[in-house]
Amino acid sequence: MTTQSTRIPPVTVPAxxxxxxxxxxxxxxxxxxxxxxxxxxxxxxxxxxxxxxLGMVVQGCDSTLPVTVDHIVxxxxxVARGLSRALLVADLPFLSYATPGRALDASRRLMGEGxxxxxxxxxxxxxxxxIATLAQxxxxxCAHLGLTPQSxxxxxxxxxxxxxxxxxxxxxxxxxxxxxxxxxxLVLECVPRxxxxxxxxxxxxxxxxxxxxxxxxGQVLVMHDLLGLRGRHRTPRFVKDFLAESDSVEDAFAAYxxxxxxxxxxxxxxxxx
Ligand code: KIV
Numbered sequence: 603m604t605t606q607s608t609r610i611p612p613v614t615v616p617a618x619x620x621x622x623x624x625x626x627x628x629x630x631x632x633x634x635x636x637x638x639x640x641x642x643x644x645x646x647x648x649x650x651x652x653x654x655x656l657g658m659v660v661q662g663c664d665s666t667l668p669v670t671v672d673h674i675v676x677x678x679x680x681v682a683r684g685l686s687r688a689l690l691v692a693d694l695p696f697l698s699y700a701t702p703g704r705a706l707d708a709s710r711r712l713m714g715e716g717x718x719x720x721x722x723x724x725x726x727x728x729x730x731x732x733i734a735t736l737a738q739x740x741x742x743x744c745a746h747l748g749l750t751p752q753s754x755x756x757x758x759x760x761x762x763x764x765x766x767x768x769x770x771x772x773x774x775x776x777x778x779x780x781x782x783x784x785x786x787x788l789v790l791e792c793v794p795r796x797x798x799x800x801x802x803x804x805x806x807x808x809x810x811x812x813x814x815x816x817x818x819x820g821q822v823l824v825m826h827d828l829l830g831l832r833g834r835h836r837t838p839r840f841v842k843d844f845l846a847e848s849d850s851v852e853d854a855f856a857a858y859x860x861x862x863x864x865x866x867x868x869x870x871x872x873x874x875x
Contacts, residue, residue: 613648613689615720615742615786621648621819622808628820629862630691630810631828631855634660634677638825638851639684645855647688649810651722651822652678654693654752658835659826666751669695671708678716691744691787692718696752699723702735709741720786724750726776730783737784745780747773748814749792760838762792762813762874770797777801777809789822790814792840795873813840815873821862828858840872 611617621628630649633639634656642650652674654666660677661668671694678692692712699705705723712718720742723729729745736743748763757763764773774797777788788809790798795815802809802818811818823841826833829851830843844861848854861867 610687612687615689618649618689618787618808619806622806627862627865628808628810629859630820630822631858632656632659632822632824633681633684634825636680636684639681639688641684641852642825642855643685643688645852646859647855648820648859649689649691649822650681650685652681652690652692652716652718653722653824654695655824659824659831659833662834665754666693667696667754669693671695671698671711675711675716678712678718682717689720690716690718691720691722692716694721694723699729699732702732705732705736706739706741709736713741720744722746722789724752726779730779733780733783733785737786742787743785744787744789744810745785746789746791747776747780747793748790748798751791760792762794764793764797765874770794773797774801774804777805781805781807790818792838792874794875796875811868813838813868813872813874816865816868821868823858829854839874840868842867842869842872 628648631647632653633650654669657663657666657669698708709721722744724746733743764770790811792813798814799817808819810820810822812822827841829845844854844858848857
């Protein structure tokens with residue numbers, strides 16, 4: 603007797619590219635433990651990010667800078683145990699990818715010990731060689747442009763990027779450059795919605811927006827923000843509390859997935875001009 607598997611196929615890197623080609627929006631949420639990962643997976647979240655935001659929302663720090671590779675590996679391994687469908691992305695922490703060699707070592711740990719299917723790193727310019735090195739060694743890379751929280755000391759705070767013409771032009775060029783270096787996905791954080799739409803249309807790889815308008819190929823939120831949890835930090839304007847209109851945490855995750863898919867999240871009020 604043969605048994606038919608009811609297992610839903612896992613989300614893969616080519617599947618994400620196909621979603622962009624088909625115009626199907628991609629949902630991503632940050633996650634830091636197995637129980638929430640299990641609930642997100644069941645709610646249909648496509649990609650789960652063990653972000654270095656864990657420094658702020660889990661560890662209570664003022665920035666993401668104190669997060670280490672050991673921290674991300676620990677949380678990624680826990681999250682991986684909760685997932686069966688969603689693709690697991692893990693952040694390379696501050697300066698853990700300062701050279702291509704260090705990036706390879708840290709990625710080996712995130713993927714080998716943490717179970718990640720993709721690593722995320724911030725920036726273009728000097729990072730292009732690192733992205734190319736990782737991509738040539740078959741490490742799927744998610745680039746991250748716009749507001750890059752690991753640069754907070756240089757930026758002087760968490761604020762919208764790309765509003766001035768010169769900065770907008772640099773962002774357009776950086777987005778193309780990370781794609782050509784081999785990135786498979788691009789997070790755009792706190793970027794004016796028109797600029798994010800333009801960049802999204804110019805790329806083959808999917809863009810995932812956070813505070814970047816509804817025209818990105820997908821959306822990401824920090825889990826605590828989606829659940830309306832207020833910590834020591836100011837709640838950004840691009841956040842929506844999905845738990846407020848839901849009966850359970852899993853329903854809130856499902857409502858987020860549905861709203862990303864049908865384009866009702868983010869609304870105009872969640873974006874920047
Ligand atoms: O660390 C993180 O949670 C992130 C998302 C905000 C994209 O990088």
